[in-house]
Amino acid sequence: MILTINDDLDLAKIADSGQCFRWERQEDNSYRILHGNHCLYAASLGGSQYEFSCDEKEFSSIWRDYLDLNENYASIRSRIEPDRDPFLFAAMEQEKGIRILRQDSWEMLITFIISQNRNIPAIRRSVQLLSEACGQRKLDSRGMEYFAFPEPEAVAALDEEALTACRLGYRCKYVHAAAAAVYEGTIDLDSLIHEEEEKTLKTLTSIYGVGIKVANCVSLFGLHHINAFPKDVWINRILEAEYPNGYPFEEYSPYNGVYQQYMYAYYRNRA
Template identity: 25%
Template sequence: MIIESPIDLKLTQISGQTSQPPWKNIDGSYSDLVCIDGEPSIFNVKQSGENIDFTYTGNVSDKTAIENVKKIYDLDFDLAKFYKYMDSYDELKDMSKFCNGLRLFQAKDPFECIISSICSANNSIKRWTKSIDDMKLKWGRNFNNYYSFPNPNNFKELFLDDEEELLKSGANENNNLKSCGVGYRAPYMRKASEIFTLEIDLSDISKMSYDEAFETVLKVPGVGPKVADCILLYGFGFIQAFPSDVWIKRIVSYLYFDGKDIKVEKVREFGMDEFGDYAGYVQLYMFHYARKSGLMERLK
């Protein structure tokens, strides 16, 4: 079925958003496992003109499946209106053409987004996405060779490293978090799973105000302001989040502050105040534009 909402599917998949790794790509058709109320479904999307052609298998209704694929690819967001907004500002107008069709790639599993976002800190897109895929292969549930992400309750029981695995199981079979290439982040990830099993209900976060949700996610070890905003934007739909790190700082400084050195926390505040409900999208477009246009190289 064709869903009429313009999108560049490949660009959205490979843009490095920390909701999840790119879906399995076979000849330009992207597919992955999506669990809806505990029911596994395989979603498949491919480009059809400027829209997507969507098919699925699983025990869910067409209405429910369409609602979920629209949510994942943010297909109800009005790109044309957003581009008019961007084109009205000299600092942003080149980005709408360069990144045309790029949409938010929202989490199908908020806990996967939390672990992906922790994993992405000081890491390349290629490395963190491979780590997440490795976790799914090792500990996810297999549905026709598509794998779920382990749930928080199971994740908190995982071994951290070779030493703990050998001590507790009597063997070393690379069945631990560090075997997935996450390094120093392993204890942060396991602690996150403990927190979201024993202390915080994941489903409560989307019901909070942005400020309350931000402070709640910051309680997780290894989660600073940038990672917290990634979790809130890609995992829970807080579109006013403006994830800010040294690269976004350089981009914003170049575009708005004549290259002056400003603190990352000030950049975050500026982005949220300046762009409002478009903050998350503007950050996404800024980062992709800078990364692919050559601007980022010039700002090093």
């Protein structure tokens, strides 16, 4: 299916944005995108044309929402004037095309627990190994094998040896605890989708091994709270260097998470 998308959409920038770990670039420069138990091939054809390996029904029911195509990112960028915030304006101009994907909250909880103190290739490898360990084996539209992200029950059933084989290190106990909490109903992630941010963060940080950074990442990338503002080493550097008098969080609400992604990518790519 070929589709015209006039708003910001850069597949390469999204794949490298640090929010998704199951996008794989193919030899033909398309991307194989795994989302829960679904798989899509997506390619930019130039200009505003994109090709997707699904029909219109599947795209409308799954992938339009996943890519957050009902949100106008050009409009979000237009809220920032170059004379008011030249740094953020430059970051947006350089990194436009990034969108905040609407990813599964359970998958993001486990993924960002795994991400603690690790680089992107290591995160991707562990997520892949976990999916292979207890996710459903499937075939994509090109006949290639892939594994769906496993359900909470399946992850909770893994023993320490199986979790260790996924190269989780000290995070094994955190992954197991989170899976058990979701499977047993101690944590209801769906109930947090429309919850206030303070309550969301309090609930997420009650999970063993989940600190404020992971909680903010789950809030932004898993619950689509696009005003959430995760802080890592890069963002802390930005706040210190570019906003010594304070970052205007209230002024930039309710899109601080979107602006955070532009700044993060901009700083990391010019380092």
